[in-house]
Amino acid sequence: MQFFRPPWLLRRKENQYTRRNINNRGCNNGSHNDKDINFDTTPFLNLENITYGYVSHKSIIENVTMQIPRGRFVGLLGPSGSGKSTLIKIIAGLYKPWVGSVRYNFSKLDYPCGEIDRGKERKKFANENSTEDNHESNQVSHPYSYHSLQGSSIEQIVMGYVPQIETVDWNFPVTVKEVVGMGIWDRSGISPFVSGNAAIEVDKVLDDLGILSHEFGKRQIRELSGGEQQRVFLARALVRKPSFLILDEPTSGVDYNTREKILKMLTSLSKGGLTIIIATHDLPGIARRLPWVVCMNKTIVAEGPPSEVLTNANLLKTYGLVENKEDGNSNGIGGEIAR
């Protein structure tokens, strides 16, 4: 299988020359598994002191501060209810945090959404805590266009988003090509149909992911296997030519082979220079094999390369797993998972 290396990212990579260490909490010592990836370590995404919840006075995530450099492949790790998916949605701009800010290249995110803004809870929380107000933002026409402070030009950050497949209505009568075409709805003309250059782009990305065929493109999404569904949603994200890809539990409910295919595909994209954040609770299958993981349970427990982060102590804090031995490395449940 030929893996996808996005050409728009390879072109950008040629212009990248800065590489410096960033401050990381916990056990980061600067050496990690992704040393073969020549990414720019200038913080691309800055999360500052993010606090958010769905009900007032009951925050799901608290004081999350994190920096992600361009080109990094990051796994958000934690149990159900730890706030992974919520953080993913905050990064995607779907929720506006009560406190704190999301910055891309040091610009604050202009939150495009209103009704899941939880404005009342946010204001209440912000007033009571008298913390930083996060209302100031650049008013731009597109939700992912930000003024870069590093230059006078506006850099458009194009985001690719792959939701949890459990949230999708699989009975919806759309075909594979129609789903992928949604990714470039704003670039495919006013006609209701995806045609011309847009159709070529759709075909190309399906081809790159190894799923292009006349018959496959016409299939209804319900007729696809779990792995094919994930690839179609990945194709919908990639057809936008994103500079940043976020995925919410892309391997939940898929078999071993499919998980391996998805992970290989994402690794290949990451090596092509794409910045990727993936939420997962799959410790042995996914998290251990990523170059960088962030353990979170309401707040960030630890971050760094998995070999250094996935220790019994951190897993205990993240999952509440009970160790059987005091050395924390051998017989405990956490120890088994960490191995």
Add this chain to the structure above:
Amino acid sequence: MVPLDPSLFIQPFQYEFFTRAIVVSVLVGGVCGLIGVYIVLRGMSYIGHGMSHAVFGGAVVSYIAGLSFYVGAALWGLASAVLINEITRSNKIKADAAIGVVTTAGFAIGVFLISTTRSYTRNIEALLFGNILGITDQDLWIIVFVTIITAAFIFFFQKRLIFTLFDREAAKVYGVKTNMVELSFSLILATVVIASMNSIGVTLLAAAIVAPAISARLITNSFNKMVVLSTILGVIIAFLGMYSSYFFDSASGATIVLYGASAYGFSCLLAFLRKIYQTHSHGKLGHSHPHIHENEHKHEHLKNR
């Protein structure tokens, strides 16, 4: 046996009011079939039901005040559209329950006013159940205008609509102004409901919106085919219903809805027969899905490549 006179079939078209009613109902059927697809796929069939009931209150207020019922229905309908849209976005109470109360209250206001002023007339009956005699030139021009507006909206907003309906969160992330799309759609639905009141009636309109769409959904798995099929079915159902109502001397709305229900029954039968045709077994494992018969005993699976 007395031979059937063919001129009997074209007899209704000798009357101007009937020709006008046929044109109006065909346009109403088409536009209801078109918009019904989005209502059904949004999983909110009760919105059409609620909206049609809600505008009745406004129409009655206008009628009692001596104004065209379109004035009150339009104001009431657009306000209801905004309200329904807001309720739908609320998470605390299920939207169908809240909409049921709010919109039926609009209907109840109309009934309350009629009962207190004792002004129940044939015009009000037409609003409730539809009446070909109640269709005027004004109705004709209004439905033509609404059809054009609706078709243009669907054409230009198709991609945003389908993306919002299918995957609202991703649509937001990819820059679709989903709130604006949903509100615009609710307003368009309100105008369709108002324009269709006279020919189908508010009590029966929901079925006219939903029946062609669910019939089409049973026949096809393609969104674009569903849109085309639902629109065509809406036109055919409305034509047959209005045409038959002349001979049956029945309420046009009720007749149209009965044809809609028949179309749904026919689609169910078709889907059932297709399932039987596609049923096959491998060993003892029986299942049903699309496949191609290559010859008598071989077929190629379309599901698993």
